[in-house]
Amino acid sequence: MTSVKIIAVLVENRPGVLFKVANMIRRRSFNIESITVGTVDHKDISRMTITLHADDAIVEQLVKQLSKLIDVIEANVFTPEEVIARELAIIQLSPDVKVTTDTKVTQELRIVESSSESLTVELLGGPDVIDEFLQKIGESNVLSVARTGITALPKRRN
Amino acid sequence: MVEMTGSKALMEALRREKVKVIFGMPGGANLPIYDDLYDSGIKHVSVKHEQVGAHMADGYARVSRGPGVCMATSGPGATNLVTGIATAYMDSSPVIAITGQVPKAMIGRDAFQETDVVGVMASITKHTIQPLSAAEVPSAIKSAFYIANSGRPGPVLVDIPKDVQVENAEMIFPEKLEIRGYTPFLPIDRVKVAQAAEILAKAERPVIWGGGGIRISDASEPFTAIAELLNAPVVTSLQGKGIFPENHPLCLGPMGMHGRAEANKLIGEADVILAAGVRFSDRTTGTADEFGKSAKIIHIDADPSEINKNKRVHLHLLGDAKEILGQIYKTLANSVKRKGPGSWIERINEVREEMKQISAYDTSRSDLTGPNIVRLMREILPLDSILTTGVGRHQMWCEVHYQVLKPRTWITSTGLGTMGFGLPAAVGAKFAKPDVPVIDFDGDGSFMMTETALAVAVEERVPIIAIILNDKSLGMVEQWQRIFYKRRYSGVKTTAGPDFVKLAEAYGADGRRVDSLEQFAKTLREGLGSDMPMLIDVPVDPEYDVFPFMAPGKSLKDTVHGPKEMGIF
Known part of the structure; x- marks a missing residue:
């Protein structure tokens, strides 16, 4: 069954590792919806958060193949429900757009710049929150969008 | 700690891994390495073509249990290794490929003989390492050997820029390595x-x-x-x-x-x-x-x-x-x-x-058919003989009719199905086990892909025997064209082709042609007693196909036992 999967990968922080991870995903013909990379508390380890649409069985195989890469320390797959996921979006809107209580889909929405040319907002939240905002504000009012792609940690459960 | 160049550290690291032989080709980007190889005490075999070298290292590795080492220069040297490395990868063989690379400052600038070999090899190796300073060379080699030959083995590439080869550094040769992303074996459940x-x-x-x-x-x-x-x-x-x-x-x-x-x-x-x-x-x-x-x-x-x-x-x-x-x-x-x-x-x-009744197992014919030759060869070869093969019908006749009696005496490319594997793999195998007979059982098509290995066999005086089932065709492809493409033989026939006897002689090997089973047996026995490489050319009928056969996309129960059941005769 194809659905959104979030792959969390801890890797050695060195040149060429992103290529090896991406190359393995390419080999299985997946399109990466988003990928974020940053170091963790150890500067020599990076965390990659990869979002893609995939079939359960194939993604299980993919994660095993990622784990096999020597530079990959750990790889796991999660459903969106199993992680705490956040994404940052910077969105430029037409200058005459008003962000009202109806369109303010989250408290974490801030106007970062306002000019005669555009109104720029920053929006932090789960990917669905950003999607909801874009939908409510209407396509014709959006000048440009930059989304970071999600970064995520699995929820810890007892 | 001792100070030395990256290239000298490479030699020391290889000695510490007990490397006895390297199958390689020198070139511009690995000249410092070859200069140190000159008096390293490690045997070097000049392979004439890097693919040949990779297959030799692979054959050596499969017989000896240890990694086989091949070397190449940057660019075309490195890309020539690709088929050999992919072959080793598909069959889980521990091959170490050490390539020279253009100096660091030239990387990415389309320098002469520059290829991004780390990128090229990424999906056909277990791991790739490119040391960017001389001090990294000892641990790069240590981890290459450890990774190649532990867990599920596989090839590892070490790509060393030329300036790293000549750079001086204080060297530490690690005895052991911890690689946190690599656990070859977990405890058994x-x-x-x-x-x-x-x-x-x-x-x-x-x-x-x-x-x-x-x-x-x-x-x-x-x-x-x-x-x-x-x-x-x-x-x-x-x-x-x-x-x-x-x-x-x-x-x-x-x-x-x-x-x-x-x-x-x-x-x-x-x-x-x-x-x-x-x-x-x-x-x-x-x-x-x-x-x-x-x-x-x-x-x-x-x-x-x-x-x-x-x-x-x-x-x-x-x-x-x-x-x-x-x-x-x-x-x-x-x-x-x-x-x-x-x-x-x-x-x-x-x-x-x-x-026992199926036509594929019929033993009534007494002419030079693949199955007859293979069965007779088994009778003649000593128990511990090593047989390598190319890829095609000759290999499949061995699958069906050649009884392998000991582990590591059957060396063949199955995963990648690489034509041209047999001859160089035989030479590599002979380096690993000089005291047992090593035979490359080959087809004319496969043989021609890496025949330069014969020059190496002669030069190094390794008395391997190459048996060529010569149907002047790419027999397996022809068989499929016969069965699935209405006998439209497209691109399979060799209309001229070399005279293999003369070819062997030109290389300095003993070339023979046989036209009966008796003559084949006699010649093979002679070859076993000879101290020079021998090539035996065996003309065979291209229309004689290999069975049993399970067509692609079918299941094992659909196995067809002979040409009549297949409807091609």
Whole structure:
């Protein structure tokens, strides 16, 4: 069954590792919806958060193949429900757009710049929150969008 | 700590890994390495073409258990290695490829003979390392050898920029390495061992299936012990030939596209399949859904990514096959008595009798057919002889008719199916085991792909014997065109072709041509007693096809036993 999967990968922080991870995903013909990379508390380890649409069985195989890469320390797959996921979006809107209580889909929405040319907002939240905002504000009012792609940690459960 | 250049550190690291021979080619970007190789005490074999060198290192590795080392310069030297490295990767062979690279400052600027070989090799190696300072060279080599030859083995590339080769640094040669992203073997799950033993003990019609993983982990002893304890028939993959003596009463031989008819039939009747060191390749299992449909499958492998890859299994055990099979055997031996021949063995004998009649096993002809040559060759060759092959019908006739009696005496490219593997692999094998006869059983098409290896054999005085089944065609492709493309022979025929006898002589080898089985036997015996390489050209009929045959996309039960059933005669 194809659905959104979030792959969390801890890797050695060195040149060429992103290529090896991406190359393995390419080999299985997946399109990466988003990928974020940053170091963790150890500067020599990076965390990659990869979002893609995939079939359960194939993604299980993919994660095993990622784990096999020597530079990959750990790889796991999660459903969106199993992680705490956040994404940052910077969105430029037409200058005459008003962000009202109806369109303010989250408290974490801030106007970062306002000019005669555009109104720029920053929006932090789960990917669905950003999607909801874009939908409510209407396509014709959006000048440009930059989304970071999600970064995520699995929820810890007892 | 001692100060030395990156290149000198490379030699020291290779000596510490006990490297005895390197199969390589010098060039612009590895000149410093070759200068230090000159008085390193390590034997260098000049391979004439880097693909040949990679196959030699591969043949050496498969016979010796240790990594085989090949070397090349940057650019074309490195890209010539690609087919050899991909071959080693598909068959899990520990090959170390050491390439020179243009100086760091030139990388990425399309310098002369620059290829991004780390990028090119990424998906056909177990790992790639590019040391960017001389001080990294010792640990790069240490980890390359460790990674290549542990867990599921595979090729590792070490790409060393020329300035790193000449740079001086204080060197530390690590005795041991911890690589946090790499755990070759996890501890064996004892609960699963008990479960596997229980399933096997209760099995009524068990089949034990072994592949290349059994050879790699030297697990033939516990593998055989389990089969004998359970009185269970054994099948192998093509790569697994020889892990269990093929003249053993329980051996059904290899199954697959050109497997033994009895193996292909009986695997479908099993209620339990113990699959050890195998990867459920389509060429071995046929359609995955049909394979082992009514059986419980237990899968043992070193590589977690092989589990449930091609076929969902009921139980899997991860780790070293030798250790796991040993534990299963112990558990079984405590709970079950050695089983006598029951109805399952009766059924097996019945199928064996039935299959004796098929035309693929017909022994009434006395001319130079593939099966006749292969069977006669087996009679003549000493038990411990090593046989390498190219890829094609000659290889498949060996699959069906050549009984491999000892592990590591059957060296063939199965995963990638690389034509041209046989001759260089034979030379590499001979370096690993100079005291046993090494024979490359080849086809004319395969042979011509890497025939320069003959120059190496002559130069290095390694008396290998190359037998060429010469049908002046790409016989296997021709067979498929005959069967599936209405005999429209497209691109397969060699209309001129070299005179192989003269070719051998030109290289300085002993070239022979035979036109009867008697002459073949006599010539092969002469070759075994000779101290120079020999080539035996054996003209064969291109229309004589290889059977049994399971067509691609079919299942093992659809195996066709001869040309008549295939409808081509």
